[in-house]
Amino acid sequence: MSDISTLFSQLPIDQIAEQVGASPEETRAAVGAVLPALLGGLQANAQDPAGAASLAQALGQHDPALAEQPSLDQVDTGDGHKIVGHIFGAQQNEVVNRLGGLGSLNQGLVGKLMPILAPIVLAWLAKQLQGQLAGGAASADPAESQPQGAQGGIGDILGQILTGALTQAAGQGGAGQAGAGQAGGGLGGGLGGGVLGSILGGLLGGGRR
Numbered sequence: 001m002s003d004i005s006t007l008f009s010q011l012p013i014d015q016i017a018e019q020v021g022a023s024p025e026e027t028r029a030a031v032g033a034v035l036p037a038l039l040g041g042l043q044a045n046a047q048d049p050a051g052a053a054s055l056a057q058a059l060g061q062h063d064p065a066l067a068e069q070p071s072l073d074q075v076d077t078g079d080g081h082k083i084v085g086h087i088f089g090a091q092q093n094e095v096v097n098r099l100g101g102l103g104s105l106n107q108g109l110v111g112k113l114m115p116i117l118a119p120i121v122l123a124w125l126a127k128q129l130q131g132q133l134a135g136g137a138a139s140a141d142p143a144e145s146q147p148q149g150a151q152g153g154i155g156d157i158l159g160q161i162l163t164g165a166l167t168q169a170a171g172q173g174g175a176g177q178a179g180a181g182q183a184g185g186g187l188g189g190g191l192g193g194g195v196l197g198s199i200l201g202g203l204l205g206g207g208r209r
Helices: 002-010 013-020 024-045 049-059 077-101 105-135 155-172 193-202
Strands: none
Touching: 002 024, 002 105, 002 155, 013 024, 013 105, 024 049, 024 077, 024 105, 024 155, 049 077, 049 105, 049 155, 077 105, 105 155
């Protein structure tokens, strides 16, 4: 099972930068903030059985192969806009504004990156979930598995994957980085768990569906 830092390292930053009209350095720093934000939003969705069921259905519609060799040619930004809207709901603009207020990140750049990265993140999560389910008795198809509450089932598995990814992102982001806007910053871009939690926790509540 690959970790989220592997996905980050495989992203075609130069291509993404060209598409959004920013420098590779700016793009890399912003991506390092947007990825944890998307993961945090997904975690909020997976906190209750209904949200986990909706997320599992969405994962079944995304090819895990996109996470192995991310390519912009395979990214449907229209789908990405829908994913971002579903993750953050009415709080989408507020999340973008707050992320844009960290370090030297640009709100416009954050907004452009979210629909590009969202399908890739779902593909990555689908890949992780397939690996987890394939190792147990549950079906390897996320769409065929149903959450069984907070203590087990797909909701619990999703929670474990997302929690691990967020912990890793926060740890890497805080390792020797001055802030989210630092050129060449890694995953997390200086986003500690407390900062990310303050951005998402008060906005998303117990999760969306």
